[in-house]
Amino acid sequence: MSQHPLGSLIENKPLLESIAEEYGTPLYLYSGDRIKNNLDRLSTSLNDHFEKNQIYFAVKANSNPHLISFMKINYPDLGCDCSSPGELFVANKTGIPAERCLYTGNYESSDDLKAALGSGCHINLDDIQSFHRLAKIRVPKEISFRVNPGFGSGRFKEITTGGEKAKFGIPKEKIVEAYRLAQAHGVTSFGLHCFTGSGVLDKNYFTELIRAVLEISTLVETNCEIKLEYISIGGGYGIPYKDEDPILNIDRVFQNIAKEFYSVYTKQECPVFCIEPGKYLVGDAGILLARVTGVKESYKSFIGLDAGMETLMRPVLYGAYHRIYKVGEPEATPDMTADITGRICENTDRLAVDRPFPTVAEGDLVAIMDTGAYGYSMAHQFNTRPRPAEVLLEGNTASLIRKRETVEDIFKGCDV
Secondary structure, three states: OOOOOOHHHHHOHHHHHHHHHHHOOOEEEEEHHHHHHHHHHHHHHHHHHOOOEEEEEEHHHOOOHHHHHHHHHHOOOOEEEEOOHHHHHHHHHOOOOHHHEEEEOOOOOHHHHHHHHHHOOEEEEOOHHHHHHHHHHOOOOEEEEEEEOOOOOOOOHHHEOOOOOOOOOEEHHHHHHHHHHHHHOOOOEEEEEOOOEOOEOOHHHHHHHHHHHHHHHHHHHHHHOOOOOEEEOOOOEOOOOOOOOOOOOHHHHHHHHHHHHHHHOOOOOOOEEEEOOOHHHHHHHEEEEEEEEEEEEOOOEEEEEOOOOOOOOHHHHHOOOOOEEEOOOOOOOOOEEEEEEOOOOOOOOEEEEEEEEOOOOOOOEEEEEOOOOOOHHHOOOHHHOOOOEEEEEEOOEEEEEEOOOOHHHHOHHHOO
16 A cells, blocks of 8 residues: 555545545545645656646646646646637636647537637647638637547557547548648648557657657658647556556656657757646546445445446446555455445446455445546536535645535526
């Protein structure tokens, strides 16, 4: 347990019990100290290796405005990677200026594109047809295109966003056509974007990726006689979800990327190097606290919680693994094997399957780890279960950053 960055917090049963008593369960709890540590480590390494760079936080990972504001306070140059008008709204709400926002949609509607244009942010298009839709509204002076380099990587096939089966990006064979189309419509400033997957723990993969991106950037610049203003390779920086997972050496990642980057561009005349981390910044800073609601001995053993697939979707959606601990006893020896489930009327409602676990009783508090990214942001209301509260912990001071939803809240839109 000591290897998890929040191990000492899980051992602090009095603190977590007091937070659970005050704010209820299930509850998303975020460690501000861990977020700051992640942001410091990432930004220091990036600034050490790239003179011109930009961090765009992937709002899709966690859109709570208090967390984005917290990161902005600790790193004032923070930008936002947005993939919907709602995420642009959050970025604006937290005071992130439009020039530090990048909008990357896919299969965008006209309303999506109008929102992006109206915000004044950088627009990154996923398809040549997207430009045609955009041009019917207004042609901006600057545009970026997302290229699919023909390969991708990810912890699960569902989160691999590059390659022949991915729905994202313009095939590299058509990318020059996209820039020529934009030039023909009067666009004069350009970026290039490539994002191929999530949860990558192999530092060498990013070297392979930047080599492919640099081949494409050179092709575009040569054929279109332009100089790219920025190049973004998206996110994908993974975190350990299991004890045996390696820890990504982020400094070595950027060191290797910089070596390739500056073999093509000079430090004086180079595009801004951009990244879009989400999980790396907030993933391991989040804990989902839940109460045991029942222990059942059937054809197999079940531990029921007040948190289920509606609270944390990743295990059902991807088969994702999250470490789960009994609060106050994270090192307790497992003496049973059980499926850990919620209260949802679906047999797929499992947060863990055949998980070795210590004996628990109704009312015990458990901690589901590494839920800071794609936890609350994927939570839903199936079975008319209201979404949980969110709390930010700074030191031992807990602050409510999102109220618990009520059943009445769910039906407010029906009052017509």
